[in-house]
Amino acid sequence: MSKVQLIIDDSLAIITINRPNQLNCFDSDSLGQLKEIVEGLKLDKEVRAVIITGAGEKAFSAGADLKERSTLDEKGVLKNVRMIRDVFTLIEELPQPTIAAINGYALGGGLELALVCDFRIAVKEAVVGLTEVSWGIIPGAGGTQRLTRLIGTSKAKELILTARKIDAFQAYELGIFNKVVERKELMNAAIELAQEITRNAPLAVIQAKYAINHGANVDIKTALAIETKAYEVIIPTKDRTEALKAFKEKRPPNFKGV
Numbered sequence: 001m002s003k004v005q006l007i008i009d010d011s012l013a014i015i016t017i018n019r020p021n022q023l024n025c026f027d028s029d030s031l032g033q034l035k036e037i038v039e040g041l042k043l044d045k046e047v048r049a050v051i052i053t054g055a056g057e058k059a060f061s062a063g064a065d066l067k068e069r070s071t072l073d074e075k076g077v078l079k080n081v082r083m084i085r086d087v088f089t090l091i092e093e094l095p096q097p098t099i100a101a102i103n104g105y106a107l108g109g110g111l112e113l114a115l116v117c118d119f120r121i122a123v124k125e126a127v128v129g130l131t132e133v134s135w136g137i138i139p140g141a142g143g144t145q146r147l148t149r150l151i152g153t154s155k156a157k158e159l160i161l162t163a164r165k166i167d168a169f170q171a172y173e174l175g176i177f178n179k180v181v182e183r184k185e186l187m188n189a190a191i192e193l194a195q196e197i198t199r200n201a202p203l204a205v206i207q208a209k210y211a212i213n214h215g216a217n218v219d220i221k222t223a224l225a226i227e228t229k230a231y232e233v234i235i236p237t238k239d240r241t242e243a244l245k246a247f248k249e250k251r252p253p254n255f256k257g258v
Contacts, residue, residue: 011198013096014051025066028083035086047096048097053102059106059110060101060114061107063111098116101189102122102177112139116142119193122168122181123180124181155174201239203234207231
């Protein structure tokens with residue numbers, strides 16, 4: 001059975017980390033499968049949103065597979081960490097909006113995976129944390145950088161340097177989660193958010209995400225230039241013309257992604 005499963009339903013892709021007996025930890029095989037899936041989705045213009053979740057009810061992902069990690073020498077550990085980081089960066093760079101549907105523990109690399117997604121919806125039983133310093137290491141797949149950008153330097157230091165685990169409502173209050181729901185509502189909530197986004201013009205959504213991601217950590221002058229270039233890409237599209245025509249005709253627009 002595949003360690004990472006992909007289902008595409010119409011314009012929505014759902015990726016499931018499928019190692020529930022290992023708390024959906026990442027070993028080399030699962031990372032390789034995840035990379036292949038993400039690379040395929042990046043080129044799939046029919047897919048307009050991506051949901052990532054974990055199998056079972058215990059964990060979204062508890063991070064790296066420490067059983068495998070313990071068999072690696074220093075070079076092997078570094079290679080493994082770089083692979084995790086690179087795969088997560090591929091997810092972050094997907095043109096489609098991404099939603100982490102967090103069904104349980106999201107610890108270490110599991111939280112780092114959630115942080116590369118655009119949105120995070122979690123069950124109320126979820127527990128999250130970047131606990132690496134308690135294992136004698138640091139978050140090495142982007143956690144020190146992405147958590148800091150999301151919740152601020154002081155709060156990120158507090159969570160990372162204490163290796164603290166927090167519950168779903170604390171994570172929501174800090175701005176890590178967009179929404180906390182009952183377990184039975186998790187996938188519906190993620191799908192509803194995806195559908196709310198995908199009702200809009202696909203190319204506009206892609207360019208808006210691009211402008212936000214690339215403008216967030218540069219000076220305002222550079223950020224505005226990025227926004228302008230993203231806007232210029234949209235001007236000649238048929239979807240922009242269709243939106244104006246639909247407004248004039250008082251009907252919903254029929255976007256084609258062109």
